[in-house]
Amino acid sequence: MAPAASTARSSSSLVPVGVRRRVLVTAAAVGLAAFGLRVVAVKLQNALLYHPRPITGDPYYEKVVSQTSKQLQRRGYKIEEFAYSVRNEKQKALLVKPEQAKAAPLWVVFGGNAMVSADWLPFCESILSLKDSSVADPIFLLVDYPGYGDNGGEPSPSSALEASHEALEQLLRQLKDVPPSSVNLFGHSLGAAAASQLAAKLARSRADFQPGKLVLSSPFLSIDAMAAVLFGNLFPRWLLRSLVTHRWNNAEMLPTAAAAGWEVSIIHPKMDEIVPVQHGEELCDSIQAQGKICTLTKPEGCGHNDVVFASLRSYAKFLGLSRL
Numbered sequence: 482m483a484p485a486a487s488t489a490r491s492s493s494s495l496v497p498v499g500v501r502r503r504v505l506v507t508a509a510a511v512g513l514a515a516f517g518l519r520v521v522a523v524k525l526q527n528a529l530l531y532h533p534r535p536i537t538g539d540p541y542y543e544k545v546v547s548q549t550s551k552q553l554q555r556r557g558y559k560i561e562e563f564a565y566s567v568r569n570e571k572q573k574a575l576l577v578k579p580e581q582a583k584a585a586p587l588w589v590v591f592g593g594n595a596m597v598s599a600d601w602l603p604f605c606e607s608i609l610s611l612k613d614s615s616v617a618d619p620i621f622l623l624v625d626y627p628g629y630g631d632n633g634g635e636p637s638p639s640s641a642l643e644a645s646h647e648a649l650e651q652l653l654r655q656l657k658d659v660p661p662s663s664v665n666l667f668g669h670s671l672g673a674a675a676a677s678q679l680a681a682k683l684a685r686s687r688a689d690f691q692p693g694k695l696v697l698s699s700p701f702l703s704i705d706a707m708a709a710v711l712f713g714n715l716f717p718r719w720l721l722r723s724l725v726t727h728r729w730n731n732a733e734m735l736p737t738a739a740a741a742g743w744e745v746s747i748i749h750p751k752m753d754e755i756v757p758v759q760h761g762e763e764l765c766d767s768i769q770a771q772g773k774i775c776t777l778t779k780p781e782g783c784g785h786n787d788v789v790f791a792s793l794r795s796y797a798k799f800l801g802l803s804r805l
Contacts, residue, residue, distance in 0.1 A: 532595040533629040549602040570633035577621040587661035591672030598623035611797040665693035673700035674729035684741030692742040703730040739768040746776040746799040755785040
């Protein structure tokens with residue numbers, strides 16, 4: 482019997498050199514095409530997902546900050562810049578808090594993919610106008626994703642999670658003399674996914690952490706689920722999952738957060754033209770299926786981009802600021 486090596490050489494010699502070369506070239510071409518498709522998909526994904534803009538130097542935001550600051554002062558509030566850093570990248574958030582330090586609920590607020598922290602200032606002023614006098618004055622930490630506002634870095638689920646977690650940790654250390662009475666999270670659209678993943682991380686990383694309220698506005702199931710909506714189910718979900726690298730997966734993170742004790746509320750307009758209301762319904766169902774409470778309200782007469790101000794009273798109620 483011939484040695485194995487000799488047999489292998491004999492078998493390979495039966496395949497013409499030209500055929501073997503064509504097979505290798507074809508395999509290389511397929512590999513390069515797959516790589517190119519992935520690169521294009523990532524670039525398209527990022528272009529669709531993220532629309533960052535600066536705050537400093539923008540006349541519109543300078544006016545918003547100035548005007549809202551005066552309005553908030555009349556309510557006994559002030560706006561502060563809250564600086565921190567992540568991996569040597571400077572980050573900045575806006576802190577809206579009462580002039581007088583006292584124990585109060587803290588809300589970490591996340592915006593949509595075209596929002597920055599300053600966009601939330603009019604919301605804070607408006608929501609405080611609806612607050613019951615018997616309710617403690619809340620503190621709002623308005624965060625920007627890496628690459629947004631005045632922040633360094635690039636936006637992604639992991640960078641946003643690391644940055645928001647670090648911002649919260651540093652703020653809690655700063656408030657250690659008068660710690661907040663509760664820590665709560667609120668996010669709109671992409672911000673709902675940012676809030677959900679932070680909620681899940683806090684539950685895993687801090688055994689002594691007491692979960693609070695988790696309010697989600699127009700949340701989606703995941704980015705690949707949104708891609709299926711965008712492309713009209715033209716491509717199979719397995720292909721979309723393989724191409725999407727920034728999944729922002731509420732369908733995974735939200736049940737984890739709810740199981741850890743977060744009190745989940747969802748506001749999703751019936752006529753949301755960007756994220757179908759079925760996404761909010763499915764997320765709520767997934768929480769209720771594990772025996773947890775989830776409150777879902779579906780405002781009418783508004784869409785994805787105007788629901789926040791069109792349904793202020795619903796937000797005030799879910800944020801625990803009003804009983805109406």
